[in-house]
Amino acid sequence: MSDERKSVRGRPRTDARERILDAAAMLLAKRGAEVSTEEIADAAGVARRTVFNYFPAREDLLRACLDPILEDGIAIAEDLLARGGRGSAALGELCGELLRRQGDRIGLLGAVDFAGSAGVEALHRRYIERFRELAGEEVDASTLYAVYRCFAPLSSVVAGEADGPERFGAAMRGLVEGMLKGRRRR
Numbered sequence: 001m002s003d004e005r006k007s008v009r010g011r012p013r014t015d016a017r018e019r020i021l022d023a024a025a026m027l028l029a030k031r032g033a034e035v036s037t038e039e040i041a042d043a044a045g046v047a048r049r050t051v052f053n054y055f056p057a058r059e060d061l062l063r064a065c066l067d068p069i070l071e072d073g074i075a076i077a078e079d080l081l082a083r084g085g086r087g088s089a090a091l092g093e094l095c096g097e098l099l100r101r102q103g104d105r106i107g108l109l110g111a112v113d114f115a116g117s118a119g120v121e122a123l124h125r126r127y128i129e130r131f132r133e134l135a136g137e138e139v140d141a142s143t144l145y146a147v148y149r150c151f152a153p154l155s156s157v158v159a160g161e162a163d164g165p166e167r168f169g170a171a172m173r174g175l176v177e178g179m180l181k182g183r184r185r186r
Contacts, residue, residue, distance in 0.1 A: 017054050019044040022105070025065045029107030029152040063119045065108055070123045072101050077130030086136040088177040094134060095151075096169025104159040107152030135176070143179045150175060 023043035027035040037058070041048040055061035076097045080090045098106050112120075128144065154171055158164035 016044070016046050016050055020046060020051055020054060020061070021065055024061055025105040025108045028062075028065070029104070029111045029156075032111050059119060062112070065105065066112065066120045067123060069098070069102050069106055069109060070120065070127045073098055073127045074123075074130055076101075077127070077134055081130065081133055085134060088135070088173045088180065090134045090136075091131070091147075091176050092169040092173025094131070094169075095147075095172035096165040099155050099159060099168045100165040104152075104155045107155050110148040110151040135180070143176070146179060147172060147175060 020040065024035075024040045027040055027043055037051050038048050040061075041051045044051070051061070055064060073094065076094050080093060085093065131144065150172065154168055158167045161167070
């Protein structure tokens with residue numbers, strides 16, 4: 001097979017799946033569910049048919065984007081819990097490490113309606129349980145939603161910087177501290 005047939009739009013075929021996942025996560029985080037498969041394909045530099053070859057249904061694509069983020073989040077949280085981590089500092093560390101491992105894909109957490117996302121509900125519930133354990137107190141849905149909504153804009157600003165995970169973790173720690181403090185006053 002010639003080198004021309006081994007590549008797609010000037011890129012090796014082997015990275016098409018990762019490019020699709022990166023493009024989907026970025027576009028969904030920025031614009032939400034309105035993003036079309038064609039837009040994802042264009043951003044990934046592949047044909048729309050290639051997206052469907054890898055991900056026959058939109059839920060498959062969403063699950064492939066979210067599962068690694070949630071699985072990493074659970075593993076990081078469980079490690080922090082095992083080391084005795086609790087409170088906003090532990091939550092900040094969780095967020096920073098998640099950015100280090102997943103890059104700006106984590107912005108997707110703020111753009112997804114988990115209640116309507118087939119196949120990720122159970123994994124998301126486990127992630128939320130660990131998040132709440134780390135907080136050391138009951139974290140209500142509005143606090144969690146606010147934290148999620150900040151993932152996309154904050155992570156995209158610092159993701160490529162050497163100290164990005166630390167800055168992101170500090171920002172998230174401050175956000176959670178402020179929200180929990182406000183909640184305690186009520």
